[in-house]
Amino acid sequence: MAAPEERDLTQEQTEKLLQFQDLTGIESMDQCRHTLEQHNWNIEAAVQDRLNEQEGVPSVFNPPPSRPLQVNTADHRIYSYVVSRPQPRGLLGWGYYLIMLPFRFTYYTILDIFRFALRFIRPDPRSRVTDPVGDIVSFMHSFEEKYGRAHPVFYQGTYSQALNDAKRELRFLLVYLHGDDHQDSDEFCRNTLCAPEVISLINTRMLFWACSTNKPEGYRVSQALRENTYPFLAMIMLKDRRMTVVGRLEGLIQPDDLINQLTFIMDANQTYLVSERLEREERNQTQVLRQQQDEAYLASLRADQEKERKKREERERKRRKEEEVQQQKLAEERRRRNLQEEKERKLECLPPEPSPDDPESVKIIFKLPNDSRVERRFHFSQSLTVIHDFLFSLKESPEKFQIEANFPRRVLPCVPSEEWPNPPTLQEAGLSHTEVLFVQDLTDE
Numbered sequence: 001m002a003a004p005e006e007r008d009l010t011q012e013q014t015e016k017l018l019q020f021q022d023l024t025g026i027e028s029m030d031q032c033r034h035t036l037e038q039h040n041w042n043i044e045a046a047v048q049d050r051l052n053e054q055e056g057v058p059s060v061f062n063p064p065p066s067r068p069l070q071v072n073t074a075d076h077r078i079y080s081y082v083v084s085r086p087q088p089r090g091l092l093g094w095g096y097y098l099i100m101l102p103f104r105f106t107y108y109t110i111l112d113i114f115r116f117a118l119r120f121i122r123p124d125p126r127s128r129v130t131d132p133v134g135d136i137v138s139f140m141h142s143f144e145e146k147y148g149r150a151h152p153v154f155y156q157g158t159y160s161q162a163l164n165d166a167k168r169e170l171r172f173l174l175v176y177l178h179g180d181d182h183q184d185s186d187e188f189c190r191n192t193l194c195a196p197e198v199i200s201l202i203n204t205r206m207l208f209w210a211c212s213t214n215k216p217e218g219y220r221v222s223q224a225l226r227e228n229t230y231p232f233l234a235m236i237m238l239k240d241r242r243m244t245v246v247g248r249l250e251g252l253i254q255p256d257d258l259i260n261q262l263t264f265i266m267d268a269n270q271t272y273l274v275s276e277r278l279e280r281e282e283r284n285q286t287q288v289l290r291q292q293q294d295e296a297y298l299a300s301l302r303a304d305q306e307k308e309r310k311k312r313e314e315r316e317r318k319r320r321k322e323e324e325v326q327q328q329k330l331a332e333e334r335r336r337r338n339l340q341e342e343k344e345r346k347l348e349c350l351p352p353e354p355s356p357d358d359p360e361s362v363k364i365i366f367k368l369p370n371d372s373r374v375e376r377r378f379h380f381s382q383s384l385t386v387i388h389d390f391l392f393s394l395k396e397s398p399e400k401f402q403i404e405a406n407f408p409r410r411v412l413p414c415v416p417s418e419e420w421p422n423p424p425t426l427q428e429a430g431l432s433h434t435e436v437l438f439v440q441d442l443t444d445e
Helices: 011-024 029-038 043-054 090-121 132-147 159-169 185-193 196-205 216-225 255-349 384-393
Strands: 079-082 172-178 206-212 232-239 242-250 361-367 373-379 401-406 409-411 434-441
Touching (some): 011 029, 079 255, 185 255, 242 255
Parallel strands (some): 172 206
Antiparallel strands (some): 401 409
């Protein structure tokens, strides 16, 4: 009988449910079913999501919107570099700044109040991530349409996937959050991010992931990294076995300054990657050694099992052979017993031997295959079958035989056949008062 949680499932869904439980080791069947239903019964997506959770990274496929990204941002040793906007210079600059200050303050205050009120009326659509890969691809296309195709190589996957790859490959991950409405975003992308020397550094030294905060995937990352202004860059790496933010760059930064800051962050944290790489190699060597030991053990076990199998087969062969010999012995004993019983029955059924004075008697001398002789009298009117039965009843006679006469040489039809359904009498067979007949052994034929 199926378990309660499996009652309304199809056979295919039940197989996926059991397979997912086997791959992930989750004991609760309800939790397995809930996870698969979240991923529309896509077992590959569900397993990947579970592995992300176990490794301390966020869910890749349809993650809960209220769940924060699990990247360590609380490390007090994070290198932070903030570029402030240049202060106004001269009387004209300060005058323009003071004149625009009330308007700027009023504009941003009203905008924040409007956004805050709108949040109660209609929830922010960015809080629900439905197609994270689509968000990345859409941002890449809009970036290339606006700034050209000369840019660092974008990671074409979700933020969680980028974290996984950076962790697996032991590489730095540079995250760029693009603020579409910020006044410095265009200049940063066009003059800094697309500068040839910046492109060369990023492409050769790190993975590069970018997205707009107007997209649900970018907004989700923004809520985790908590940037203060744009443009925003975060350097993430595997540190103390956790994906950790080790550097934050905020504000409009020039190409040379960006290269210097990124190089400084990487140089300051390179030892962690080297240490992790050595530990990983040691774990891999230990795993390889353990695997080799397991393979040697399995090979030895298989050899022992093969020996035991051959021993069992040999024992079984001998047993069958002994049984076969025993069966043959029993069959031979039954055959001999039946033959003896048949001889006794034939002997009992023989008619009495005529007297020598009987003129209708026939004296027959039989020469047996073992060169012995047997003599007996029969009556002319008796069938040749009587002669056969007499010889058959003898202990020294063979099991199968035929009787031959010498003059003329012929085989006497003593047993019914197609030619002689009823064997003839001695007189009909042309036997005289005294005959010598030969018994030929047919047992081996």
